[in-house]
Amino acid sequence: MAIVDIVKYPDPRLREVSKPIGDNREGLEELVRDMTDTMYAHNGAGLAAIQIGVPKAVYIVEAEAAGRNPTDPPLVFVDPEITWLSDDKQNGDEGCLSFPGIFVPVERSKACRTKATNLAGETFEVEGEGLFARAMQHELDHLKCKLLIDYVGRLKRRMIERRLAREAS
Numbered sequence: 001m002a003i004v005d006i007v008k009y010p011d012p013r014l015r016e017v018s019k020p021i022g023d024n025r026e027g028l029e030e031l032v033r034d035m036t037d038t039m040y041a042h043n044g045a046g047l048a049a050i051q052i053g054v055p056k057a058v059y060i061v062e063a064e065a066a067g068r069n070p071t072d073p074p075l076v077f078v079d080p081e082i083t084w085l086s087d088d089k090q091n092g093d094e095g096c097l098s099f100p101g102i103f104v105p106v107e108r109s110k111a112c113r114t115k116a117t118n119l120a121g122e123t124f125e126v127e128g129e130g131l132f133a134r135a136m137q138h139e140l141d142h143l144k145c146k147l148l149i150d151y152v153g154r155l156k157r158r159m160i161e162r163r164l165a166r167e168a169s
């Protein structure tokens, strides 16, 4: 078990585009294990690999947030892509382990479908709505280096940056 430090904003690593895994699956299980332990330790609903400093296209969503049994392992998404977004939107406060204590309203599609491969390398497609859809859209953003703070205006952005700087010092 390894709980790893979470990369926090404004660490420049969060602005790195994550690279596809493809057939290069060496170390993938260990990476997902570290991500799982770290997400659980911080009570997160999801985590992208870049949030522990690894720029690979992998994210996980906590089982209950993914509509599964709470005791199930997290759902693992390798090389994910969104294949469908509903026109219906949802508005809600969103948090991120890389922005501790910060919640900002983000409009997302209410439902979406994601295609990815699992740990065994099998392709799957899953549809989710509500929190699950929000989590899949949020985590995919990380892989494309888009962050929570990109959804707020300039004033609120500066407020958040000041608050994070204060807490980090």
Ligand code: ZN
Residues within 6 Å of the ligand: 095, 096, 097, 098, 138, 142
């Ligand atoms: Zn996040």
